[in-house]
Amino acid sequence: MMQTLLTALKPKSEFSKRIKSRHKKFWNDPEAEIIRNTVMSAEDPIEKWKNVPNWQRKLSNKYNSREFAKMYGCKVPDLYWKGRDVVNINFYKLPQQYVIRPTIGHSCSAVFLMDGDYNLFDKTYYTHTEIINCLNSYLQENPKLEFLVEEFLTNEQGEHKILDDYKIFAFNGKIAAILVINRTSPKTGYQTAYTEDWIQTESLVNSYPEGIHQQPPACLDEMIADVKKLSKAYEIFVRVDYYATSKGAVFGEFSPTPSRGNSSTSYASKLFTSYWKKYCDGMI
Template sequence: MLKPRIGIGFRKWLYTISETTGFSTIDFNKIFNTNFITMKSFIGKKIRSVISSFPNRKESEFTKRIRRRHKIFWEAPNAEVIRNTHMSASDPIEKWMDVENWQRKLSNKHNSREFAKMHGCRVAELYWRGRNVKDIPFDKLPEHYVIRPTIGYSCGMVFVMQKGVNLLDKKPYGIQELQAEMSRAVEENPYLEFLVEEFVRTEKGEYNLPDDYKIYTFNGEIASIRLINRVGVRKGFFGTYDADWNEIEIDNTSYPAGSYQEPPACLEEMVACAKRLSKAYGIFVRIDFYATDKGAVFGEFTPTPTMGYGYTTNASKKYEAYWDKYCAGMI
């Protein structure tokens, strides 16, 4: 019996679901070729389970604002053209801001790197960028490197490679297998490119999955810093801190809470970069960083984190208050 082909739109929908369910896009890839009855049953159970566990069942004002932004940003007919306009750190700010809701350009991960560089923030070294993945010079890459798409979230199509093993799913990948995975993604999206970047080391100089510092910012003001000690795709522990590294109430239940951790040595640099980028970005955005042996390294901008879901009632109220105070009237 022939299996129906899963369309691009349905695949994108699954990726959207992954952002709120906590189920990895890598695992979603495993079910793309199953039959529709099995897939429907699986997804239905997962969504019902997640919805029942939301700490704030009633949709908060913060959630409504994030969903409204997502609709305005990405349902516009020119959304993907804007997101994937090639930009450079040498471009004047006027060129960056030449369209309505120009921040969409920064949801392209190459553009976001350039914007961070433009504002004096450190980024991982770029080894290669493009669509023809057969041109990636694997023979010249170091033993440790990272592959990620210019479009995407939740670690989808991200390979954190250590001597041929992807640390995210703990599986070995040969060059041909990596090329095949990326080629399929490129064929489905005419705008998609891949970046091959430096595998940034920890502050101790080790090649481990880096801790994520997710900073919630509002026009230059920091509301919280969420530290995720990642051990896999959407697996890990986290704590929440303020800009002075005082531990505060957790804001989200995506991961189990971990114990208190000392601040990174580069906290001052990280906070300064986050504030600078946030002020330039203007509207609310989550900005991700890594603490490395070279200092704070910029990761990406996330304008609609988890689609606004999964936040505690107190966190939603706090972020709404910051939005009203520092981003009043902004999308």
């Protein structure tokens, strides 16, 4: 409670102000949800992706972001099912391990990381009926949602575990920093931060305790190349989330307003503001 109060009272950095301003412009628009939920395809020409102001909002839909990454030759998890009529998910045709996630959302909300009947995220056993009931409850809160049933990616050692998150802060093709979250649950884990050359830096966020130095993933070069390519295509600042897996670097999602600018350390705020001014000058 005290930490929350102190965070609220702390003066906002320039980076935080930029993110909050972007969030307001992106999502206070009455057309925002129509734009976000316009279903796109990797086969669509880039002109169709960019046919509305602040077109990047389309990429806040996780299905669209998959398609965009595919369009640029990046790996994505295999897709087993997509839709709202969750009673039509045929669980008996799914592999033993699979992931369910919503097309809209953040902070791993409504994500099921299933190993048989066990959800590794909330450490709870579910029947198929219970999963369907949970998904329907989320749909009642937001009927615009769809759900994706995807491949449960294995780590570089081929294990079905909660994957480490590689959160890469990118500015029009330039990488400012890599935040690694060694996740233990949707909201717990440890952080370390690195340059693209894997030199450890000061912490980037205040929402996770500091972890220990770790070796770079085997697919780091592939991950860096993918992110630079996607960031250049995205144009404006974005955090690109990636996974290091047994099949190499795999795209996760785009985060245009990470934590709404609230969790960055002083070091990160200064770094990101300098990159924004240098590489995204005049951009939202």
